[in-house]
Amino acid sequence: MVSLFLDTAELRIQNEEILTLDYWKAETDNLLAFSKKPILEGAGNISHDKMEKTVGKIYADFDANRKKMEALEEDEIEQQAIKKLMQKATKK
DSSP states (O other): OHHHHHHHHHHHTTOOOOOOOHHHHHHHHHHHHTTOOOOOOTSSSSSSSHHHHHHHHHHHHHHHHHHHHHHHHHHHHHHHHHHHHHHHHHHO
């Protein structure tokens, strides 16, 4: 969906067409309807605070996992560098 929005924006800019919030609201509704996704009517039933807490937890989990994966990748790179140095040292 994101790439579709970006492509649409790019085409409209190339054609020098105006981009308004009303346009994007209508396009979002059209895309959701086309994709057979439900369109939220009204404000929904989850408070902003609850959403912030939920999203915060999800992001914290994602970020911790991302950092763990980056550390593991960095460890692997360092292990390979050490292995190469050891092989070089034993060849001398």
